Amino acid sequence: MKVELETEEKILDAARIIFQKRGFEGARMQEIADEAGINKSMLHYYYRNKDNLFMEVFQAGIKKIFPQLFAIMNKDIPLKDKVWEIVEFYHTMFKENSHLPMFVIHEMNQHPERFREFIQKVGITFPEKFALQIKQEVQDGNIIPISPQQFLINIVSMCMMPMIARTMVMTVFQFDESQYESFMDEREELIPDMIFKGVSFFKGV
């Protein structure tokens, strides 16, 4: 039925918003219902309990990030272009979904075993072609000896950390909303440059 799908979808949207903002423990079924503009009982009618609803949201979160990220990482393009794309991906993705990175990481830390199983089942494994590309660049003497894992974490760290620690950044630096946005826009240009000079053979300042 048309109405059926609409309600189910409204619930999922609302759940996504509330769970991502508050986390599993902080989220209230009532608040999700309010956000969806429906009755609390409907949540149980469609998803039986809080756990199920949460898992839908969590899995959707994972699937929103990793396939796209890994697709970029496995592209057949020069490393330099790739880094630019990854940085751009993070900055556009999380402008629209500002709570998503913190949500995924926080909930993973709360239930490591539970999600380790899930992530491996969905086939989230380190992108093969990216690993080979880095190794090749190292072998060709284009970049310093660095593992693909370290290379990736450098990029991800530079992009995600100031998103996750948004409140702290704004507080300590006394930024308002627009100053924070400028700061992040500036980073989008800065990061690829930092990353590449960081893995070059150039010595010292």
Add this chain to the structure above:
Amino acid sequence: MKVELETEEKILDAARIIFQKRGFEGARMQEIADEAGINKSMLHYYYRNKDNLFMEVFQAGIKKIFPQLFAIMNKDIPLKDKVWEIVEFYHTMFKENSHLPMFVIHEMNQHPERFREFIQKVGITFPEKFALQIKQEVQDGNIIPISPQQFLINIVSMCMMPMIARTMVMTVFQFDESQYESFMDEREELIPDMIFKGVSFFKGV
């Protein structure tokens, strides 16, 4: 009394462990009592309610990080040595307090207004001497034009992100405990090098 202080301290230690691991919403007063090896009523006797106890832990967390970090940042030493010290500080600090960074950042995001006030009251403001030092290095042409804020966030990001996303790093890279530790040890060497080459005038790979 001797016993009095002992109990109060035991509660605070237990609260620190549980709150940092589970967050405010996930923490249970009973679990804190169990961790402390005392009766649940004692928590209320000494700290009246969950909120008070939490704030003690949160404030202790803030005070454990910022004063030390900012002290290093304001030292009268060359920028290069300073970066090394900051990186070392993060890696030693959070080897002992692995949940502390996620805890502080997560709780700040949950109650921005509440903690913004607190942080400004304690006098957590961007270190003046560090800012001047960066500006001087830029002016002297030693490093590229970069704001002190961006410079700091680069370091902090590279250090903290893989600590905060520990479970995710271990899962995606399929690391066990000892592999993760090696990975982090390796970063401690890698990061200062990355940071400095990143702000150099060297062009391209």
Add this chain to the structure above:
DNA sequence: GTCTATATAACGATAGAC
């Protein structure tokens, strides 16, 4: 100060009418 017992409130979940 420390314990047991209990009050009180919040939340997830269900029953049943429509």
Add this chain to the structure above:
DNA sequence: GTCTATCGTTATATAGAC
């Protein structure tokens, strides 16, 4: 499918004996 009313549980918090 959707609502109201309510159950059962769990969590914070308090009362009162010792």
